[in-house]
Amino acid sequence: MTDEGHESLAVDMVKCDGHGICAWLFPERVGLDDWGYAWVDPTEIRTSRQRRAARAAVRACPRRALSLIQSVTPTHSVVR
Amino acid sequence: MTSGIRSVARLTAVTAVMGGLAGFAMSSWVGAGPVGRMLPWILGRGLGIAGYLSLTALTALGLWLRHPVAHRWHWPAPATRIRLHAVLAAATIVLVLGHVVALVLDAFAGVGVLGAVVPGASGYRPFAVALGTVSLYLAVLVGGSAALAGRLTGRAWRPIHGVASFVFALGWTHGLLAGSDTPRLRFMYAVTGGLVALLVVTRRLVPTSAYVTERHAT
Numbered sequence: 097m098t099d100e101g102h103e104s105l106a107v108d109m110v111k112c113d114g115h116g117i118c119a120w121l122f123p124e125r126v127g128l129d130d131w132g133y134a135w136v137d138p139t140e141i142r143t144s145r146q147r148r149a150a151r152a153a154v155r156a157c158p159r160r161a162l163s164l165i166q167s168v169t170p171t172h173s174v175v176r
Numbered sequence: 177m178t179s180g181i182r183s184v185a186r187l188t189a190v191t192a193v194m195g196g197l198a199g200f201a202m203s204s205w206v207g208a209g210p211v212g213r214m215l216p217w218i219l220g221r222g223l224g225i226a227g228y229l230s231l232t233a234l235t236a237l238g239l240w241l242r243h244p245v246a247h248r249w250h251w252p253a254p255a256t257r258i259r260l261h262a263v264l265a266a267a268t269i270v271l272v273l274g275h276v277v278a279l280v281l282d283a284f285a286g287v288g289v290l291g292a293v294v295p296g297a298s299g300y301r302p303f304a305v306a307l308g309t310v311s312l313y314l315a316v317l318v319g320g321s322a323a324l325a326g327r328l329t330g331r332a333w334r335p336i337h338g339v340a341s342f343v344f345a346l347g348w349t350h351g352l353l354a355g356s357d358t359p360r361l362r363f364m365y366a367v368t369g370g371l372v373a374l375l376v377v378t379r380r381l382v383p384t385s386a387y388v389t390e391r392h393a394t
Contacts, residue, residue, distance in 0.1 A: 114242065115334065116258045121326050123255070131247050132254035152326030158334035 102167045105136040105150055111161035118153040118162050122146075126153055126162070134162065188266035191230070217285060220278035221355065225364075227271035228351050231315075232368040234264035235344040238337075239375040244382040265319045272312055304353035311346035314339050344372055 105125055107118075114132035124146065125137040141150050141164075154162045240246045241257055252260070279287045287305060291298030295306035318340045325333040348369050356362045 114247075114254070116241070116254055117322075117325050117333070119255050120258050120262065128254040128258075130250040130254070132241070132257075154326070155330050156326030156333065158331050160331075 103141045103147060103150070104138050104165050104167070105141070105153070106138065106163045106165050107134045107136045108161045108163070109133065111159045113159045113161070115158055117156045117158075121156055122149040122153040125150065136162070187263040188270060191263055191267035216278050216282035220275055220282060220285065223271050223275035223278055224351070224355055225361075227268055227275050228347060229364075229368070230264055230268040230271050231344060231347050232372065234261065234268050235340065235372050236375055237261050237264060238340060239372070239379055243375060243379045245378065262322075265322070269315060269319060272315070276312070301354050304350055307346045308350035308354065311343050311350055314346070315343045318343060341376070348372075 105122075107126075112133050114128070114134070116128055116132055116134070118126045118134050119128045125139075125141070127135050127137075129135055141147050150164055154164050237257065238261055241254075241261060276292050279285045280289050280292050286300035287298045291300070291302070291305060292309065295309045296302050298305035318337055321329040321333040321336040325331075329336070348365060352362075352365050356365055
């Protein structure tokens with residue numbers, strides 16, 4: 097838990113086009129399936145290093161398919 | 177991320193050394209003359225061939241990464257393909273820089289520092305060398321923007337990556353005009369150029385909907 101609340105990654109599977117840059121930038125939390133499309137570990141991002149990597153992965157996605165979700169329980173808001 | 181960069185750096189060093197040795201061997205095989213006074217020229221030629229082969233593998237893999245047929249092949253894993261693509265990119269830059277340095281140091285090559293840096297300023301085949309120089313500049317732009325993706329270059333790395341086709345086209349033409357003095361090298365440029373052209377054409381021709389449908393149905 098941080099001052100900003102919970103942060104976690106989410107991927108829009110419809111938008112994802114399998115560029116794979118997200119998995120390259122944040123391999124701890126983003127993987128690629130057999131077809132090359134992204135899947136994410138939706139658990140809370142805890143450290144500042146992870147947060148930096150997550151933000152880089154979000155900003156690098158050409159299709160804007162990856163989001164960093166901030167949630168102050170129980171409300172959710174999507175940050176792009 | 178840091179460990180990823182370290183592992184890429186290690187793999188790049190190994191690939192560059194092995195590529196340099198392979199290029200050196202190939203350079204001797206195609207007939208570059210006796211080792212001795214010719215060493216900078218042989219090194220420059222060998223590293224140039226190795227750099228070109230690395231660029232070919234890099235371009236082919238880059239095309240294969242998003243090739244409709246590749247989506248049916250699940251080996252190697254997509255994450256491994258991307259890691260290999262990054263290693264080949266770094267190895268290509270290292271090998272080509274070695275090629276440039278070796279030829280600049282060769283007093284008989286007629287390239288010189290200015291000729292290597294400024295397109296058209298080379299005494300030796302200025303047009304052909306200029307193509308290689310521009311190709312290297314574009315390669316640094318493409319590789320650098322991808323390396324800084326999500327940070328300095330944000331999403332711009334992707335449209336910039338489209339320039340990679342020019343990197344290969346210019347590198348191929350540079351090799352053909354400046355380094356294809358034997359039939360074996362001409363054969364190499366024909367085969368590698370044909371391979372990349374085949375991947376470009378089939379990537380455009382094969383409809384993407386087939387694999388997208390397959391993926392969403394799974």
